[in-house]
Amino acid sequence: MAKLVECVPNFSEGINKEVIEKIVDEVRKVEGVKLLDYSSDTDHNRTVVTFIGNPEAVKVAAFNLTKKASELIDMAVHKGGHPRMGATDVVPFIPISDVTMDECVEIAREVGKRIGEELNIPVYLYENAATRPERTNLADVRKGQYEGFFEKIKDENWKPDFGPCEMNVKSGATAVGARAPLVAFNVNLGTSNIEIADKIAKTVRHIGGGLRFVKAMGVKLEERNIVQVSMNLTNYEKTAVYRAFEMVKMEAQRYGVPVVGSEVIGLLPMKALIDCAEYYLQIENFSMDQILEKRIME
Amino acid sequence: MAKLVECVPNFSEGINKEVIEKIVDEVRKVEGVKLLDYSSDTDHNRTVVTFIGNPEAVKVAAFNLTKKASELIDMAVHKGGHPRMGATDVVPFIPISDVTMDECVEIAREVGKRIGEELNIPVYLYENAATRPERTNLADVRKGQYEGFFEKIKDENWKPDFGPCEMNVKSGATAVGARAPLVAFNVNLGTSNIEIADKIAKTVRHIGGGLRFVKAMGVKLEERNIVQVSMNLTNYEKTAVYRAFEMVKMEAQRYGVPVVGSEVIGLLPMKALIDCAEYYLQIENFSMDQILEKRIME
Numbered sequence: 001m002a003k004l005v006e007c008v009p010n011f012s013e014g015i016n017k018e019v020i021e022k023i024v025d026e027v028r029k030v031e032g033v034k035l036l037d038y039s040s041d042t043d044h045n046r047t048v049v050t051f052i053g054n055p056e057a058v059k060v061a062a063f064n065l066t067k068k069a070s071e072l073i074d075m076a077v078h079k080g081g082h083p084r085m086g087a088t089d090v091v092p093f094i095p096i097s098d099v100t101m102d103e104c105v106e107i108a109r110e111v112g113k114r115i116g117e118e119l120n121i122p123v124y125l126y127e128n129a130a131t132r133p134e135r136t137n138l139a140d141v142r143k144g145q146y147e148g149f150f151e152k153i154k155d156e157n158w159k160p161d162f163g164p165c166e167m168n169v170k171s172g173a174t175a176v177g178a179r180a181p182l183v184a185f186n187v188n189l190g191t192s193n194i195e196i197a198d199k200i201a202k203t204v205r206h207i208g209g210g211l212r213f214v215k216a217m218g219v220k221l222e223e224r225n226i227v228q229v230s231m232n233l234t235n236y237e238k239t240a241v242y243r244a245f246e247m248v249k250m251e252a253q254r255y256g257v258p259v260v261g262s263e264v265i266g267l268l269p270m271k272a273l274i275d276c277a278e279y280y281l282q283i284e285n286f287s288m289d290q291i292l293e294k295r296i297m298e
Numbered sequence: 299m300a301k302l303v304e305c306v307p308n309f310s311e312g313i314n315k316e317v318i319e320k321i322v323d324e325v326r327k328v329e330g331v332k333l334l335d336y337s338s339d340t341d342h343n344r345t346v347v348t349f350i351g352n353p354e355a356v357k358v359a360a361f362n363l364t365k366k367a368s369e370l371i372d373m374a375v376h377k378g379g380h381p382r383m384g385a386t387d388v389v390p391f392i393p394i395s396d397v398t399m400d401e402c403v404e405i406a407r408e409v410g411k412r413i414g415e416e417l418n419i420p421v422y423l424y425e426n427a428a429t430r431p432e433r434t435n436l437a438d439v440r441k442g443q444y445e446g447f448f449e450k451i452k453d454e455n456w457k458p459d460f461g462p463c464e465m466n467v468k469s470g471a472t473a474v475g476a477r478a479p480l481v482a483f484n485v486n487l488g489t490s491n492i493e494i495a496d497k498i499a500k501t502v503r504h505i506g507g508g509l510r511f512v513k514a515m516g517v518k519l520e521e522r523n524i525v526q527v528s529m530n531l532t533n534y535e536k537t538a539v540y541r542a543f544e545m546v547k548m549e550a551q552r553y554g555v556p557v558v559g560s561e562v563i564g565l566l567p568m569k570a571l572i573d574c575a576e577y578y579l580q581i582e583n584f585s586m587d588q589i590l591e592k593r594i595m596e
Contacts (some may be wrong), residue, residue, distance in 0.1 A: 277571035279576040
């Protein structure tokens, strides 16, 4: 099987097209890696890059991108609406196919070490790669942002995992991590009552006592005059898409509201949907090796 | 998107391992093609080869395999339990990914023409590639088998589509065609009564007034003491897997019999199962381009 890792680095430049292209070029240049998407937000002054490939190639592309960003971006003059702490702000590695989370944690460590040692940038490992529980959540790591890190880094609790124990003035600090692929999945309800969507969202999501890997909120679809439970499934292997779907449906029943449709936003690994087919069709002993397209990727 | 065509040639040698390996080697040698499987049946004295790849490479591999079989197999002395008319008996081309049926018909014509002209073997186009309605069904084309073809080929109605108008004594004749991928899908019932499985099979299958692209029969699973509706779905894009599944379930209800599971035998294109997830999750406006693995195959 072909090992596939996804990487979604965010860097702190969303306006200067020349700089953005030069940084993204570092991904295009690496053989074995495919650039899937990059999109810049001028208000956030930030660009999100998505690429995928074999583990070795992805490591090279992630490092090269970070290096180029450290050369072209000066955090001392950066302004933007999105929380950020570095020129390359976050670098998550995501297992897609025939790669374990542990392998992605190892990739995060290797790339983090190179960024720290070769680029002289303080690096914090986060999510599944975190070395301490309080570094799991990216928001906690990034708290204080670039400006606050000159103090925060002196705190023994916030000693970087790799790199210098003082802030890099030009490049800031970088969070490198491993996480499960995120599936953005929304369920549409046959009502215009936003309160119902909100109530269901609160029930199915983790913080409300619902499913472990679901974040959810109610959203109004003005044009269609219906509402939607908008979800982020942060680990589809543990909290399957069909389970979130069926739970929304079940909760909607108490209001006599039907599910009228759903939508998948953006990309997702085929297994997230194949798992649903397996459930509904009650397939026994299915193996992903039975998928023709997987065989050609061997 | 990467264009993927599957080819499943059957050749008339299932005993002599040396000959079998030499013929299969012709597939292994071609770059851009992946050998997925080959299995020989000694009673049938026949081997089924499965490979997949880009259209150009698949054409080359299919022709080279047929050429090698024409050199190493002598139909004048061939015996076997399975109906056959040539050294390479049938060569179907199957659209898997980003290839239309029309493209596979064109491939069948090109490869058929080469087999006819360069190898001097009479070629009949069948299934979706057939040039006359009575040649659609492979069984009709092959009727009379190798031995009977010396007469059959003289009939104006059975003039070959390509190649000589007389039989090739050593290699026989070859059927070359295009067809949809076949999905072998069985639904297990919570009863040991084979009559119920038989009755349901007769209802869901095409010849019994059921779904257009379903062949079905009842099968007893002795070890588990249950029965099964064993189906071949001959066009999953037109008769979706979930539709066959739900129809079996619906018919089982009249006997008060539950569906206790199902199984997919062998390989299938990912879309056959993704389509089912789309149905059950009620996903709107889904595109196969949202599948990460498809993007890497571009």
